[in-house]
Amino acid sequence: MTLPFLQFDRVSKNFNGNSANTLVSFEVQQGSFHGIVGENGAGKSTIMKILYGVHSPDSGTILLNGISTQFNNPNQAIRAGIGMVHQHFKLVPTLSVWENIILGHEPTSLFIPKTNLLATIQQLQNDFGFSLDLEEKVETLPVGQQQQVEILKLLFRKARILILDEPTAVLTPQESEVLLNRLLQLKKQQKTIILITHKLREILEFTDTVTIMRQGKVVATESTASLDEHKLATLMMGRDRQVPVTSQRSFEPQTAVLEVSSLSTKSRKGLQLRNLSLNVAAGEIVGIAGIEGQGQEELVQVLTQLKSFSGHIKMLGEDLLNFTAYQNRQRGFGVIPPDRQKNGLILPFTNEYNLILGHHWEKPFQGLGCLSFPHIRQFAQDQLKHFDVRPCHPDLSTATLSGGNQQKIIIAREASDRVRFLLACHPSRGVDIGAMEFFHEHFRKLRAEGAGILLISSDLDELRTLSDRILVIRNGAFIAEKAASNWTLPDLGLCMTGTES
């Protein structure tokens, strides 16, 4: 038997008394594509950060080529040939692609030998099948290509092990496909790939071996060939996962909560919305599918009154512009924004404040112009418990929560019982299956109670599972509409990418 290339031996790590990793042991073979899968907070990222020298383990050892290794900082890890692509890219947006690649690893000559370096990097691109324009500024690149810059940066540093933390969370389905195939290419060239994800499909289609983690512990390390989706989900969740059901409407839709007719926007640069018409009825979920950047963001801006438009929009039976954004919220309009950290939360605020944000001026949260702390606390505790936010502390800063739990706070606030029209953008982006199912169940419950939901998502499974009707948006216009059950996955994909309309 060959010596394992990388071996974790009973590694444990505690943060402030909460154990993030308990006796984690598994092996990764050289030149393999190894997946690490688990729910949010299962300890996947922590164990990789220990390997990468970001955290130091409380106990246990990591063996690289049979030699006990501990890195004190990422530099040492990089020097030992380990590279990590973080979920949030660490690039300098104003510098060009090649400058980002060499940053921190420049030759020591007085002037940077640009021509030589360009040739070196181009050679690297050819070897590994990349085709980036090296002179382009990083800020102008789409996310998928920025990720390629990150990978090239690691290859330039001669990394032998590439760790990717949820790389597809920010990518469109097409970009994800490109990335994963590229990783397969790298594997063929003797690189070892470690992929952290919670998307089962990626694990099953691309990895050789997989380590399943739950609550900081390794549940199993298996060869992928011996697993199927059902088995993997069971191991990951610790219980049987419900197979997605195509939705069934409990009653016929009634009055419209959103009526949009001939909506257009003008803008000097960027995308224009062109003559959109759309109805969402009470008790209905309408999905909008599309590749990112086809006008979804502009539509959200119009509905939340951040962008001017021409055409007519009636929300909850009244002209949208008859009310201010604040008044519309009070009338029962809820928004789950596309970027939860930027637009949905004030991260340094405590959970209880984030839970009442925008409603803080309503009774019983305020009385006589002052915040009423006992009521807020009581409300927050109820909501945190109801939505299963972990850890369940009202006075904890929201910044300390994981992405999925942050999203739960937004949903608790925006999709409460009294919401009558909900605009939900990418509600389960970057959250684990457990939370996603919880959200879906919650949306179905809202629908049953007579709320109308407009769902914008890039997750086609989510759209097909939840929606009654799906519209496809491309280049600022709706190009197709069908009942959700009449869309097949390939149809939808083709329609979105524009190979067929």
Next chain:
Amino acid sequence: MIDFINSTLRFATPLIFASMGGLLCERAGIATICIEGIILVSAFTSAAFDYYSSSPWLSLGAALLVGGVFMLLHAFLTVRVKSDPIISAITVNLLASGMTPLLMKLLFSNSTNTPSLPQENRFLPVFIPFLSSFPIIRHFSNHLSLVYLAILLPFVIQITLTNTRWGLRLIAAGDGPEALVTSGVSLNHTRFVALFLGGCLMAFSGSYLAIGHSSQFIRDMSAGRGFIALAAIIIGKWQPIPTLVACVFFGFTDALQIELQSSEMLNLILPAQFIQSLPYVISLVVLVFAMGRAKPPLAIGQTSR
């Protein structure tokens, strides 16, 4: 006309040094509104040092050191202790404007100005024979050496920023500090060096004012030039060459102001104070119109972590 252009260059010189120093600091990601304070301490240092040593070049060296060290104070407060850069810079400015009269009082028993220096102890115009052989340029070949240096400086900085690894790291420190750290470069080190060198460049400005442009240090003699330099950086969108253009423009308004003051006709109609305020009014107006499109380094305004 030739006099007017020469006068413009003379007025622009201190602004160019000051803004190039500020530009380095800001590009490294630290808001630096303490250029004014650095000009003051370095101007005072030059004048006082020159009084005792009678050597302008040694005095310049001393001023560079003091300017750099003062910026290290700003660096220590913002980079190391991670305090707010605006608060820190105000501290430096107040310290400078309070300390200089005190030291003058202690050294020269006079809290408003240092003793006047004899002509031979100041920077003297350098005649450049090479330039004088050209037909038009020869009229501009009789300046202080610092003036020539100032005009070259932005080009040197431009090349440094775009073609050296130090420049690359400096830009990364300003536009993507996290990227710099994950690339294995010390962010603190990069910023400390940038701020020290930035302070040195600002000190050229102070030295020029005290022992080149005039012959003594006068209390608060920087007269807002540090802030005009800051305005030039913003108008120049944090790019060396456009910033140079902005500095020359402000130098031009200064020269214009002097020119107008000497015109007796105008003095009868307009009070002198109005004309004197002209450079400041113009900078305000230009700033208002340029501000909308300015794009500062990304790390500026974020509290460093």
